[in-house]
Amino acid sequence: MTGEQKRTLALYYCQNVPASGEKERQDLEEKYRKSIRLFPLPCSGRLETVHLLLALEEFADMAYIITCPEGECRYSEGNKRAKKRVGRTRAIIAGIGLEEERIGIIIGSKDNQMSLSDYASIAMENALKLPSSPVHSRP
Amino acid sequence: MITGEQKPIDEIREMISPYKRILVLGCASCVAECAAGGEKEAAMLASTLRIAAKMRKENVLIKEKTLDRQCVRDFIISLDDIIGKYDVVLSLGCGAGVQAVAEIFPEVPIIPALNTGFLGETKDQGYWVESCLGCGDCMLYHFGGICPLARCSKQLLNGPCGGSMDGRCEIDPDVECAWHLIVDRLTKFGALDRLENIYPPKDWSRKQGKGPRKIVREDQ
């Protein structure tokens, strides 16, 4: 899962996810080159529907949000809010004929703590299951 | 606050389909409070429409802008510099906002993106409830600050229907019985005797039936 990916992914993530510091971000950017664009957030509750839409509109085949485990949000409701916004965005894109799977959420697990890099791999695997987005005409 | 909800996206796309340069116009007042037509919603709708257009390889220009109030001339005229760039305005204001913009820019079609709803209150995050019908002759004093016209399912003015259970309305148990609330409030303020009056059927002529209502204030 390195080098030339055929999909572009927007990855929003809560900075409380393990190994999500600046160094990890740079390493991931290096690993995925232009295939993943990373957007750290102080809390996944700061994610707005419009962020996901703009990612799909401007460059991404798929947009994902990575949250901390349920019940573990430092700001109490952030990850629940992110989940609702993902649901709303999915409904919006389905309404115009775009696959709702182009918006994804991965909620961290308390028992199986994963790093940002693990999450990025899962998100990219999922992205590759979908065709390129019809929003962007790429060769 | 005036509430509204976005129209189905297919209906919006159908209405704007003849146009190539579209301004999505939000309103930062009531419809922003009810999360239907503010800056955020204007950005979301514009982005959604651009995505839909790109998917279908339609060559359209879609931009967004939000006015502080879409129903006040002083704010609307700020569009003067930019409106010429567009063939149509897709308004996220309430019905009053849409018509106010249309009156000031009669040469541009102004299309509503919202279905305007009711006069209501924000009860909780994402939860709005109707509380006033704008009847033109407010009776809240008599009813302890609870409006039976807006909040009693049968609009009763002379006491409850007798069907409420545990303070809930018999028509919709999700809502509190307005008359239960009225009696509680008047009892609390020692004013239950206000209910000894007989209130005649509401005179709706102060609400509608004579064309648009107007308010004129010489001191303004």
Ligand code: SF4
């Ligand atoms: S147009 Fe006026 S009344 Fe309508 S939502 Fe905006 S501020 Fe409220």
Ligand code: SF4
């Ligand atoms: S009595 Fe009339 S003005 Fe007063 S709250 Fe009810 S509908 Fe609104």
